[in-house]
Amino acid sequence: MSARLRLQTPPATLEAWVNAFASAEIPVLTETAESLEHMRASEDDMDAHGLGEMIAADPLMTLKVLAHASELPRGRLMADPETVTAALVLMGITPFFRAFGPQPTLEAVLADHEDALLGLSRVMQRAERASRYALGFAAHRADPDAAVIHSAALLHDFAEMLLWVHAPDLALAIANLQDADHALRSAAAQRQVLGIELADLEQALMKRWHLPDLLTRITNDKHASDPQVRCVHLAVRLARHTARGWDDAGVPDDLHEIAELLNLGAEHTLKLLHEFD
Template structure:
């Protein structure tokens, strides 16, 4: 594991693009159950399992991109599309028993807790983003779900590969509540995680649409706004709905969905499964 920051974006990208990405133990266990009953598995059944795990989703989409034939006109932009592209038997051949984050961070409970917070946030952000996309009748709703799920994957990889540095960023922000996360990242890592994410997506040849929708620097695009606002809301509501930033989130979400803040809040509670 990395204990010291690498010098620049190129060094971070070169290191992380070759790392063995662990997945959730629950994902690994379910894959082994389906491996023993492969004939009963199909892309939709497996997709439901993998879509709950951002790290496994990332591994699968990167692998599908590496296998993409020049004859294919479209990229595999979702988990289900990647499974259909690969086929069930080749998928199980390519992905043997998976290493898990629980094993990797077994001796670092603080780091495991930090990673679990990011994974939970990603799952909620993906649910919000899918709801926004469905409300807007966006034909790329599934891709928007994948983009929100993967929006913070570089932070997930950091917790797995350099937990001491991830904890340093967390402690820095706790000590200075007004410090922006990008400033804390530059201070500790010499880079911003958003830039690392875009560099890794390019290195892995992930679908262009997915890279575009996860790029916060293209915030005027409605699909990017769907993801950005979903991620922001998931972050602000991680500990409850009392965060003072939430009224601003509601106003922007209402504008995106052409809803009043009150109707936007009602929709959000429905999506989150919380009482309104």
């Protein structure tokens, strides 16, 4: 992940998309970059938990750390790190700072494209809300993989984030299509503009970067009957539907399915969701 990328036209195949995105530099939030430099100055006082909490608030920095950790050698019986904190424990604090120097920022990369920065900000805010919902659902269900479910919801739309970074005009074209036709589904708009669906690109990138199997599976909506996948899927869907308020036509169906997942009544479910928010 080293070269700066700015695509104006869509690559011809899914594999070509993967090749382009897999080798491109991934910028992070300015707040993340500044916090890392502050922590670097006192790395001897840092621990994996504190550093991990800071990184886990930034989906793209989370992605970079998990992808890097997946490439590290480990013992035959050592599991793949499925959360940022686990990845940092595997790496060690000093090797982490050595591997991750001063980070490029989203704000600098998209300084010439204000609309793209706004579009990206919306996706990242939605991801943060979805991760909170998913963690809440998992905690309510006493799921032992709650931390991985939180990561999966945070990363669920990372291909859309990367599209805003690496191909802002194409991302804007999709947004404009959907603004003009509210009934147009995201996947249909993506196929029309990109020739692929972002969900397929995301799964292919996760495989290319050897991200943990559990994280890859939980992020895949095609396994929607699995309760862990449903935690993420419904969290992401609710965050999308309520991005501009709770009066979206899709919210009642979301509430019904979340109530079923959590085995709660509708009123109790709504109260819980507002607490998560």
